[in-house]
Amino acid sequence: MITLQHTEECLSLAFVHALAGRAGVSLASQRVHDYGIDGTFRSVKIIGKRRVETGYAVDFQMKATTTWEHKGPNVVYDLEVKNYNDMVQRDSEATPCILILLCLPTDQHQWIVADEDRLVLQRCCYWMQLEGDPSSNSYTQRIFIPRKNALTPQAIVSIMANEQKRRVGI
Template identity: 50%
Template sequence: MITQQHVQESLSRSFIHAIAGSAGVNLHVGREFDYGFDGTFRPVIIRGKRRVESGFPVDFQLKCTKSWSHEAKQVAYNIETKTYNDLVTRDPEGIGAVLILLCVPDDPAKWVEVCEEYIRMQRCCYYTVLSGDPVAHEGSTKKILIDRTNVLTPDALIGLLANERERKARAAS
């Protein structure tokens, strides 16, 4: 049996595959070498009778955790500072990057329910674009707060990609 960490990673990947597929977005998960980002969402446009990638992708860092809590209208999570720094020090002229956090219940038996009519994963993924100053000591954690309205849905993903396109257009003008 694989480790619980690998189970969580598999579930988070499954979640974003379902969201990207529902949104009609090309998804690349994994890199030959891991340098802080887990994958890329690549929007597809129609050019004539062909479908092609638009050229406005968004990279993502994907996390899955049981260690989260609701604080009023936000989700609280203690992110490793090395991961936080990877996200906040991203070159603003480069490809945008988003943190995706799958929050699962404490009990692993409640993570996935399967029956003849459906497969259901408990809880959801939240997303955020982090900004701020990097943390000097990367061997610690930093508490971040994500708005609970930032649930990763197909429409939210399409919105993130549209925002990236607009951000790049503003930078070019």
């Protein structure tokens, strides 16, 4: 049996795959080496009778956790400092990178419901592009993700449209 952490990773990847498919974007999620990027969304357009990737991309780092909480309009999570610093120190001209956080129930038996009528992954993914100065904390950096940043197919479409606008200077 795989570890609980690996199960969390599998669920977060399944969640993001489903959302990306519904959003109509290409998703690359298997890297040969782990350097802090878990996947990339890529926009797709139709040229003639073919679909091709546009060249507009957004990278993401994925986390899944049961140690999160709602505080008013935010999701509060303690992200490892190394991950936080990797994300805030990216070159501003580089492909943007968002954090995707799958907030799972504390009871692992509630994470997923599957029967012949439905497949339900419990709770929600939230997203945020981290900005700011590197943290000097020893282990974690507390982050506040607006709950309005629920990762949905429409949110992915919007994220990709914003990246295209950023790149072409609109």
